[in-house]
Amino acid sequence: xxxxxxxxxxxxxxxxxxxxxxxxxxxxxxxxxxxxxxxxxxxxxxxxxxxxxxxxxxxxxxxxxxxxxxxxxxxxxxxxxxxxxxxxxxxxxxxxxxxxxxxxxxxxxxxxxxxxxxxxxxxxxxxxxxxxxxxxxxxxxxxxxxxxxxxxxxxxxxxxxxxxxxxxxxxxxxxxxxxxxxxxxxxxxxxxxxxxxxxxxxxxxxxxxxxxxxxxxxxxxxxxxxxxxxxxxxxxxxxxxxxxxxxxxxxxxxxxxx
Amino acid sequence: xxxxxxxxxxxxxxxxxxxxxxxxxxxxxxxxxxxxxxxxxxxxxxxxxxxxxxxxxxxxxxxxxxxxxxxxxxxxxxxxxxxxxxxxxxxxxxxxxxxxxxxxxxxxxxxxxxxxxxxxxxxxxxxxxxxxxxxxxxxxxxxxxxxxxxxxxxxxxxxxxxxxxxxxxxxxxxxxxxxxxxxxxxxx
Numbered sequence: 041x042x043x044x045x046x047x048x049x050x051x052x053x054x055x056x057x058x059x060x061x062x063x064x065x066x067x068x069x070x071x072x073x074x075x076x077x078x079x080x081x082x083x084x085x086x087x088x089x090x091x092x093x094x095x096x097x098x099x100x101x102x103x104x105x106x107x108x109x110x111x112x113x114x115x116x117x118x119x120x121x122x123x124x125x126x127x128x129x130x131x132x133x134x135x136x137x138x139x140x141x142x143x144x145x146x147x148x149x150x151x152x153x154x155x156x157x158x159x160x161x162x163x164x165x166x167x168x169x170x171x172x173x174x175x176x177x178x179x180x181x182x183x184x185x186x187x188x189x190x191x192x193x194x195x196x197x198x199x200x201x202x203x204x205x206x207x208x209x210x211x212x213x214x215x216x217x218x219x220x221x222x223x224x225x226x227x228x229x230x231x232x233x234x235x236x237x238x239x240x241x242x243x244x245x246x247x248x249x250x251x252x253x254x255x256x257x258x259x260x261x262x263x264x265x266x267x268x269x270x271x272x273x274x275x276x277x278x279x280x281x282x283x284x285x286x287x288x289x290x291x292x293x294x295x296x297x298x
Numbered sequence: 299x300x301x302x303x304x305x306x307x308x309x310x311x312x313x314x315x316x317x318x319x320x321x322x323x324x325x326x327x328x329x330x331x332x333x334x335x336x337x338x339x340x341x342x343x344x345x346x347x348x349x350x351x352x353x354x355x356x357x358x359x360x361x362x363x364x365x366x367x368x369x370x371x372x373x374x375x376x377x378x379x380x381x382x383x384x385x386x387x388x389x390x391x392x393x394x395x396x397x398x399x400x401x402x403x404x405x406x407x408x409x410x411x412x413x414x415x416x417x418x419x420x421x422x423x424x425x426x427x428x429x430x431x432x433x434x435x436x437x438x439x440x441x442x443x444x445x446x447x448x449x450x451x452x453x454x455x456x457x458x459x460x461x462x463x464x465x466x467x468x469x470x471x472x473x474x475x476x477x478x479x480x481x482x483x484x485x486x
Contacts, residue, residue: 051458054465147466175430182426186419205462209429209455213422216447220395220415224403 051208057200058148061141062098067112070103097145101152111153114139117146119159122166129173135197143171143201174199178206185213306446310393311349315401316363318343323359348397355404362404367391370409378413382420387445394445421448429455 052060063081069092076085077099084095092112095103103109115121116139125136139145146167154160181195193210195203323338338344343363346354354360367374367390377385387394395414402410421444428440429452441449 054462058465147468151468179426179430183423186422186426201462205458206455208458209426209451212451212454213426216395216418216451217415217422219399220411220418224411 052204054144054201054204057141057204058144061144061200062101062148063096064139064141064145065094066097066100066114066145067092068095068100068103068109069112070109072108097148101148104152104156111149111156113149113153113157114145116142117149117157117163117167119162119166122163122170126166126170126173129170129177133177135174135177135195137197138170138199141200142167143199174202178202182206182210182213185210185217306393306396309446310396310400311352312347313365313391313393313397314345315348315351315365315397316343317346317351317354317360318363319360321359348400352400352404362401364401364405364407365391365397367394368398368401368407368410368413370407375413378417378420382417383424384443385417386443387417387421388442388449392446395447418448422451425452426455428452430459 069090070087071089072087073089074085074087076083076087081096084099085093087093087109100109100111104111116125125138128136146163149157150160150164157163178195178198181193185193193214319338319340319342322340325336326338346360351360351362355362366372367387369375374385374387374390391397395418398410398414402408425444425448441452444452
């Protein structure tokens, strides 16, 4: 508890997230011949001219910088796809599924491989728009904390960067709300009826503010069945081997206050 | 005694609380410097820091009165009921919530808890919006209204947003050491 009460302690810097995102896989088209690379994180290659192969982004960047390959932009960086996502993002309350590291990956690709992405200006502004819409939604979602008695918050399909930005704020706010709404402070008292409707009669039951209307699943609900304060985030569409790592990281933000 | 080493917890207990002496006390004239007798008579009022009054209250020497902003029908309560987001709580009590949490069980006033919660719920929304959108230029004016807790919340929100913006704007990924790329001084 003591170690985590400092919200800064559980935050990454944007550059660190970018570093982690570089482990995601991407397709490249080499223009040179090279034997497979046998690295600690896996075996990549062999590299043959014009034969597509999968490598981590950091390797792709290194090769690209030396002019040894062209990067194949991932499917989701395409104007039609992004336009669809943007529309859906505007229309629905939910967050659209995007790669967990879409903010970081898009920036890396814009910086390094801008000549490999078709319609780069379009793509760039679409991603900016999507990001803005999503941030606005997060803001709206966070208002829920103030309306209900909240111990945990679940935002489905939130990306790494988005979560990282709101994390210090959310954990701190939840902490304060937790302190202020402890059962000793909020007892049944008849004289509060002149104020706004209270949530005093709810008792210590878990109430989950869910910005997008998904109830917590059983396992997670059990996990936080006693009073937790924190932010549960579960990346649903992460493909890399970091999946477990991320889950662990985010759930560790949720801490026990028994 | 939530957090012994928490500086804010310590500072919150420094807040002055009005108290009424139940018994005469000798040698503590400085608490109520109305005359030279160096004693405080029973029934007189004094402002004591919370940590002191908490202890004396436990021994039954004094009874704690609520600070004006927690009293029922006080102006602060009415203002918070009207528009909590724009009440200047900082000038009243920097540790509004912390002190409220500490003092409520001592006084046995059950309305304080809900009152604090409503106040924070309403003010939270304002902090949320301002922390993630406002430019730093607007901030100083708004910050003067916030209590310590709220100001910290505001700052963490503000700083993480700022850090993200800085990263996105980019600039060189590798920072050059200042010593590199310096022009050689011409030799005279």
